Amino acid sequence: MSTLDVRTRILDAVLHIVITDGIAGVSNRRIAAQAGVSLGSITYHFPAQSDMLRATLFRFVTDETTRLLALAEKYRFAGLSIEDAAALTEKVAHDLSFSAERIAPFEMYIAAGRDHELHQVAVECFAAYDNLAVTILTALGVPDPQPVASALVALIAGIQLRQLATGIDDQDITSSILLILKGATPP
Structure with a gap:
């Protein structure tokens, strides 16, 4: 999976979580599960x-x-x-x-x-x-x-x-x- 694909999957996951549970529902664990990526890839692409x-x-x-x-x-x-x-x-x-x-x-x-x-x-x-x-x-x-x-x-x-x-x-x-x-x- 390319770096761009991982980044896109992370952003899609963030949007999905915000849609379903609001910004307060966004966590790295939820994003990783939703995007199908590792926790480390989230902090690699987005430090905060x-x-x-x-x-x-x-x-x-x-x-x-x-x-x-x-x-x-x-x-x-x-x-x-x-x-x-x-x-x-x-x-x-x-x-x-x-x-x-x-x-x-x-x-x-x-x-x-x-x-x-x-x-x-x-x-x-x-x-x-x-x-x-x-x-x-x-x-x-x-x-x-x-x-x-x-x-x-x-x-x-x-x-x-x-x-x-x-x-x-x-x-x-x-x-x-x-x-x-x-x-x-x-x-």
Whole structure:
């Protein structure tokens, strides 16, 4: 097994454990068992648990950023109406909603509030979310899209956190987005 394969298996195991039991459930023994690697290989690749969490979040951010940039390019010149943009944004929000795989990154975002290096990686991920929103808002003709994009990203993240905490998926994201978009777009 190559060094890259071992590292990938370790990161996959960390993500799986964070998904199932949260960051508190991450231990070298659990990672080794989940990844099928020796304890020594874990400390060889990651001297500290924070290094593993950073690498796991960085890998998520890299994948997420690539996906979001491709999505942004798809809609850059799509000629969207406000209603189309709101519906598209709701679709993206549902795609990013809190499935088991999505709980782990948000748990790591909270950890980023305590870890400066993890914080930097989280900033990159939210910049990708903002970039997608700016692209859509620019296509709609919003004159100053950046502050509106940040508000939309925060709104969607808040709705998703609410759904995660309550287990209730009754928030109409499209209506909430339309309220912001109608106030931000020229008549």
